[in-house]
Amino acid sequence: MLALHRHRLSVLAVAFSLCTGCTESSSGVSGGGYEAPSPPAAAPLAGTVDPFIGTAADGMTFPGALVPWGMASPSPHTKLTTAADGLEGVFVNGGYRHGDPQIHGFGLTHLSGVGCPDLGVPVIAPTSGATPASFEAYGSAYRSELAYAGYYGVELTDMDTVAEMTATPRTAVFRFWFAQGQPANITLDGARGISWVRNQADLEVLGPDEIVGSAAFGGFCVSGGGGRLYFVARTDRAADSFGVVEDGTVSAETQATGNAMAFLRYESAPAEPVTMWVGLSWVSIEQARANLDAEQLPFDEARDAAATVWQQHLERIEVAGGSDDDRVRFYTALYHALIHPSILSDVDGMYPIFTRDETGQAGGDTRYTVFSLWDTYRTLHPLLTLVYPETQLEIVRGMQDMAVQANAPPKWELISDEVQPMVGDPALIVFADSYAKGLTDFDLGPVYDVMRAAAEREDHRPGDTEYLDLGFVPMERADTVWGPVSTSLEYALADWALAQLAEALGRSDDVPVLLERAKSYRGFYDDETGTLRPKNADGSFLEPFDPDAMEGSFPLRLGGPGYVEGTAWQYAFFVQHDVEGLIALHGEQAFVDRLTWVFDTDRFVLWNEPDMAYPYLFTFVPGAEHHTQRQARIAMERFFGRGPDGLPGNDDAGALSAWFVFSAMGFYPVTPGLPEYRLGSPLFDRITLHLSPNHHDGESFVVEADGNGPDSVFVTAATLEGQPLSGPVLTHQAITAGGTLRLQMSPEAP
Template identity: 40%
Template sequence: MRLSFVKSAKKEAFLYCAAVMGMFLLPFTIHGQKPSEYVNPFIGTSNYGATFPGPVVPWGMVSVVPYNVTPHEGNEYSNTDGWCSNPYVYNNELMTGFSHVNLSGVGCPDLGSILLMPTTGDLEVDFNRYGTAISNQEASPGYYSAFLDRYSIKAEATTTTRTGISRYTFPEGKANILLNLGHGLTNESGAFVKMVSDTEIEGYKLMGTFCYNPEAVIPVYFVVEFSKPAIKRGYWKKQPQLPGTRHQWSSTSGQFKIYDNYSRELAGEQIGAWYSFETEKGETIEAKVGVSYVSIENARKNLNAEQPAFDFEQTMAQAKERWNHQLSKIEVEGGSEEDKVKFYTALYHLLIHPNILQDVNGEYPAMESAEILKTDGHNRHTVFSLWDTYRNVHPLLTLVYPEQQTDMLNSMVDMYKESGWLPKWELYSRETNVMEGDPALVVLADSYLRGLTGFDVETAYEGMMKSAMSGGDENPLRPHNDFFKKNHFIAFRDSFDNTVSEALEFYVADYSLSRLALALGKKKDHEMLYERSLGYKKYFDPEYDLMRPLEADGTFMPNFDPMQGEMFEPVHGFHEGNSWQYSFAVPHDIRGLMRLMGGADRFVHQLERTFNDGLFDMSNEPDMGYPWFFNYVKGEEWRTQRTVRDCVNRYFHTGPDGLPGNDDTGTMSAWLLYSMMGFYPVSPADPVYTLSSPVFDRVTIHLDEDYFPGEKIVIESVNNSEDNIYIRKMELGGKPLRKFMISHDELIEKGYLKFYLDDQPDR
């Protein structure tokens, strides 16, 4: 039987329902179930998780998502989470279409566009008026369905890499399908649309300005095809307020001009196209959408190549097969059903971004350029949320999906070749400049040191040194680099700035680059960068045993309050957190930090306090390594085992609010995956894992033999249970293991890690 996740718009619970067995054989099944059947796409759709339940394939360009975040007058968005960066929120009930380009788990609104909306009856084109409650939602990898209550329409959707297809089952009577190009999450406006025939529409929509960067504008091109000719079709356009009229311009006024005798093309801001049909009861109409970031012609090529015919069932089956193939790379046994749902949903979310950008002909928009280029032997990826993902997403991809990670490394190097700078937070070949630090350095160095050498490392190193050494006036990644290179810290500038958190990110980047320099035989670069990476010590205030902002002369900022502020509130020296969430964020030199604190006892005391006093924030990246840092103190490793398991159980579950905050393009999910498997890449650019007790009896990671020796890694737990979370002894490759740190090479070469568990810590 298949475990299917269903949501009713009137209920807050997930129900189990029976369905047919899958169509394709897999490398393994769990109790007769394929791994995709444990995935619950509703997890993370509330509590700011910013995920979506609509279908997408692994690393797919297109996703088809029910859009239920409704703008009101003043451009405020109605949703129970308050801040909306995603097109779907679980608790909302009013759906206004299916968006075809979307982002998963991000913290700023963008995309959520190219919306198709089926309706019945008289034509209504104002989304404030045609929205409908939905019920009987069902979501699984590669498939979504819902019943549109107001119109008695069953809507279903599935995808390929670059296309989406939706199927609408209509009642008898007049049916409409609306293409709304003025509705969505993007901060940009403006679109073009042309009706090609009574079954086809083409056009483009401007998107971008992610996190309100005015320069990051992105055009997306599309072609829509319907399986049935329309009996009538036309456009609509929002009318502005005219001089001397009584009515003020309003998004809820319904002042739309309907074009029913004009069929050439239309451009503007609040525009759309409508196609009307006569349907019999139970009749289905399918709508295919091809997307490109290059041209309308390429959108049509993508559609013709990936969906040459209208075949919803085959497209859905292929999407599910692709998910099962990728999810099968990690096999888990034991644990509860809920554990498996959490695990495979996290793996599912991990594999959405960075997604493929190039079209079927290999073309893609160059980074920060109007030029169109072609890929050369690898996939071009986009959506690099690197401040988040350098910590665990890319190390996990390196281990389990090295082919895709190598493509991503090549994509990053190509971005440098095209624009002159490595990416920071890249979105569809535009730099958004979101968050801090120089995170591309960390990803490139860490991946190379873990064995992925299939990219132009010399060109990558050139780009890394450019950002590390260029002066601030010409350096978009390090605007304070002149002072930083000389003094190895960034001076506090005004009432609220991010100088400490910004510098801490540079220390991690410089350390990573120093490790790569050493591996490449560049000894002087290594020594200079390593020394710079230890500049964090200047911020350490022994009065608090915490990091504190510095004035330009190197003295501490006065009136320091380490408890100041919550995430997203202004804080002296720190971004999205306070001193407690950042003061251990020097993973490259934890033992050096321990010495600054006066030894292991004080270090453990301060680290324990972050958890005991509610100072730890699982919802954000800077302190997500904290639970693992007890492993640096001999005899205190049991605290990591206790704390990691507590975080897994406390912050992650199978409800829609089952993530502690934004998934951050898979970063929260990657933390959960590592923690449930029992190991974690605690220090970037150090190919080392630190250990804790796994949740499962057995984990099998199937390795790609083109990249690593051996077929698999097996992690086994003896005497595993809900209470037995403490490690009594360990074995690696059949021999006793007495340390809680093992190298990446050891794990791969030995291939077998065994834990013996108990309900009491070994103190």
């Protein structure tokens, strides 16, 4: 779609530089005693991150504060869209659109780079003057935004107020600098988040320094059922009065529901700033209070701890060489890749069980949410598996529990709800990739049985009846199955992944059946056009056929007839599990010629996932590797920029950013489920990957690119630990054993 340490503990265990990428808009925010902060000197990489990248155009990221994989993500809201906006193509799915004229408070929960709006509740809005009675009343012009990893600050000019925010894993922390001597308010709006489900708040003011309640969300991509977020908000300075706003009426009552807000009011703003902590939980108010009690830190301490924990995660990969902008792009991409999946469980391990109205106990692991698996199986989960295996193992264990509890693997999980806006069976690929790369400390047998059975069911795999009978989903199912070609190709890849797991388990009877299904892509091959072309149930190709069509798929869905969010060309080479077999259908020279033509005619895009492996497919043809090196470097420069519009499309929970991270390191996981990476062209002169002492044999893996530069992108020689590399392939084991890959770069192709 359009961890070295347990991070939930390490951010609280940190005792309490100049920014390369953290500044945006004008210089410092001014106001009573406020001084714009920088990250701690020991956390320079936090300042290299520019959270504004992706907040314009279609990136759909947000600039607010969080820790890696954090539940709490306080961030500004500039525009809340409606379903009517969506029909007009207007989406602001992270709540913030760079350049909008007003900020309407700060939401506490956000989705990064996704294709539909949701979450964003509750909203905290500092104001001056009269108590606001509406969404419009707490809006303000703004200036002097400042953001780096773990921090966001802004001056709300209409309110004469500076708002700062940071976060611990489950708690948002605000600090408000009000104009001294003027009336000031802190409003909590539980009725209006980013979600199109609104006006379903349940609030209570417990006293002059505490508000509790819950707020509804849901309707993700129309199909999401939604749920409630619970919270406890606490300040360090008692208000002079407090009350609620219900349906636009301000009162001194202490409870309100529906279209409801609650407020704390200071008749004369304190001389010192007001700090507010908001503990969150997906389970209950009591759990939110426990999370707050466990994580409450003074603002400066929380801010510096957040920057420090970001430093600990970002420095897993060190880069040298390249430009300052290259470093900002790289570390911002890595930052975006560490936002989702997000923490679901509370400090004591309680969490809502997938697809059930029940709570579970996670034990020693953290449970996660926001699994945009159709996007993230390709790049993000392989990146976590390689660089952050501790966290990926927890993620896989959580996915195992989801599958067993629901009797089906997740597809697009959001706060324990299956929202399923995409196609395929992607969880199987994540399991296979993690297992093949050594993350085997989970109970594979039971989850394999669930996945194997679900792969035979129409309710889990729409179009499965025809897929199993005919070997493909025909166009006769196009009114109920989005993109029959794309769906069939996704099923084929998932079946190949399932075969890898069957082989690991010794389920020998399953292996040939699944591998034969994985070859079903061959039936779509049309030598005349060089595409994987839609077919009818009788085996005939779809007529008429326009391989450049981008409309005509499933009602109200993007994609040409037969395809999901792409054209026939963006799926023509989408056989990542059997690239050699696809080449055999084309013939080597025709394969290279057609793939080259796709790039030369601007048919390769990176605003979506299906063709993101295309630059690396040349490495499967001996002598064509230089095309990969050229196209990978071109794509990095063309599609990933330094400004707010610096992402080519929806970041899709970090999937596009993870593509950039891999490509900048110089290797890429073309086939998730195989423990190997295809060699590209690194962006930097030296990349050092610090390995996990708990999961890897070596201490570090280094890529040295001698003679590298913007015009020197071709690899003319490669050695691994002093020995010539036999081909453009790095095994996972070679990387995790540690050592040095030395590349000789040249401006001329070999």
